[in-house]
Amino acid sequence: MIPEFAIVEASTLACLGLKQLLEEIIPSAVIRTFPTYQALVEDTPDQYAHYFVSAQVYFEHTAFFLERHQRTIVLVSGASPRPLSGIAVLNTCQNEQELVKSILQLHQTGHRAHHRVAADIHDLTPRERQVLVLIVRGLLNKEVADRLHISLTTVISHRKNIMEKLGIRSVSGLTIYAVMHGYIDPDRI
Numbered sequence: 001m002i003p004e005f006a007i008v009e010a011s012t013l014a015c016l017g018l019k020q021l022l023e024e025i026i027p028s029a030v031i032r033t034f035p036t037y038q039a040l041v042e043d044t045p046d047q048y049a050h051y052f053v054s055a056q057v058y059f060e061h062t063a064f065f066l067e068r069h070q071r072t073i074v075l076v077s078g079a080s081p082r083p084l085s086g087i088a089v090l091n092t093c094q095n096e097q098e099l100v101k102s103i104l105q106l107h108q109t110g111h112r113a114h115h116r117v118a119a120d121i122h123d124l125t126p127r128e129r130q131v132l133v134l135i136v137r138g139l140l141n142k143e144v145a146d147r148l149h150i151s152l153t154t155v156i157s158h159r160k161n162i163m164e165k166l167g168i169r170s171v172s173g174l175t176i177y178a179v180m181h182g183y184i185d186p187d188r189i
Helices: 012-025 037-042 055-060 062-066 096-108 126-136 141-148 152-166 171-180
Strands: 004-008 030-034 050-054 072-076 088-091
Touching (some): 004 037, 012 030, 012 050, 012 096, 030 037, 050 055, 096 171, 126 141, 126 152, 141 152
Parallel strands (some): 004 030, 050 072, 072 088
């Protein structure tokens, strides 16, 4: 079953940015964007594993989202305008690294425990896993080569294979993958 996520946010830029980030985290997911709550309701609103909704939409349609509180994540700019008991909140004004960490923390605290995303088994070799961890820790290709006592060409080849196997094209996406699959602790990034 392919997970589907709904983003309900009037800002096109916010929608596109969050959609791209989620696609890096879960490449197999289907992410749909809706500029209004009405557009969501006109679709099939109960099919989504998670709803990423602006605070304004959440407060205007609280009854709908409270029924789906375990699947709702409210997008806020800075501090939450009101306390949201039992509802996950994502501050969209963070830099990319902090935003990634926040999404990972939502994952780690069990927010997604009610709908586990079936991860494909990507047959990474032990060496590819080592290269992945070092890339995620911020090492350059040459530094990875020196650390593992392999050639720069071999590191580049491993990196290319990792990205092809996982379908991930960015270091932030690789970071999210590595944390979600237990290759590295988020505090060690």
